[in-house]
Amino acid sequence: MTGALAPTKPLSVADRCDRCGAQAYVRAVLVGGGDLLFCAHHGRKYAEALRANGADIQDESDRLNETPASAPAEER
Numbered sequence: 334m335t336g337a338l339a340p341t342k343p344l345s346v347a348d349r350c351d352r353c354g355a356q357a358y359v360r361a362v363l364v365g366g367g368d369l370l371f372c373a374h375h376g377r378k379y380a381e382a383l384r385a386n387g388a389d390i391q392d393e394s395d396r397l398n399e400t401p402a403s404a405p406a407e408e409r
Contacts, residue, residue: 341368344393350375360391373397 341360348357350372359376361369364387371379373394380390 341391344370344391358392358394358396360393362389362391364388 341362344357344360346356348360348370349355350357351369352371352375355372355374357370358373359371359380361371361376361379361383363369363383369379369383369388376390376392376394380392384390
């Protein structure tokens, strides 16, 4: 990547996978402009092919392992 792409904002709960409609954790910023959003599953499935075509991948799937702030103390 050239680093010329503008930084993207973090994905939110309102962002949905373009393939299945689940919450998006992966954004693929396309070389020609625009982006695609994917759940973790579809992000893993398509990331290699998208990178091969020059897409910049923003992967936030590590958030799936975070403990919510509202979780009981024994779960933190």
